[in-house]
Amino acid sequence: MKRVFTLLIMMVVAAGLAASAGTGPEPKNPIGNWRVVAPLDLQGFEVSRLTIRMEEEKLRGEINFMTVGYRVSASTITFEEEVLRLTFWVESESVTVRLTFVEDDNNRLRGVAMSPMGEIPITATRIIEDIDGI
Numbered sequence: 001m002k003r004v005f006t007l008l009i010m011m012v013v014a015a016g017l018a019a020s021a022g023t024g025p026e027p028k029n030p031i032g033n034w035r036v037v038a039p040l041d042l043q044g045f046e047v048s049r050l051t052i053r054m055e056e057e058k059l060r061g062e063i064n065f066m067t068v069g070y071r072v073s074a075s076t077i078t079f080e081e082e083v084l085r086l087t088f089w090v091e092s093e094s095v096t097v098r099l100t101f102v103e104d105d106n107n108r109l110r111g112v113a114m115s116p117m118g119e120i121p122i123t124a125t126r127i128i129e130d131i132d133g134i
Helices: 002-020
Strands: 032-037 047-055 058-065 070-080 083-090 093-101 108-115 118-126
Touching: 083 108, 093 118
Parallel strands: none
Antiparallel strands: 032 047, 032 118, 047 058, 058 070, 070 083, 083 093, 093 108, 108 118
16 A cells, blocks of 8 residues: 555656647747837827737738827848847838846837937737627
């Protein structure tokens, strides 16, 4: 009886170790829709929607300032070493954005936008869309 009990304990421990093996941190993935907030004095440009998608094996990005009806595509976009870099041309001015994931959170980004107005801190939260539309 003691042997059976010991064997059962060993099987439970082994199963637990096997289940947890290989479960490291979730890989970061910028693809999706993001609600971006930037403290700006320009009404209508404080909140926007950033869309990142994979198209023809390349990342594509677009930012939409919905309240003012202004939309612009990223001229360059890269995601390397968990850093998302985008460049937009806004009214003939280059704006470079650098975002990194908040530690242990695949749904929040933090970074800066470098614009002619200077460095602007920005945050982004992944928009989780309900599949059923509810």
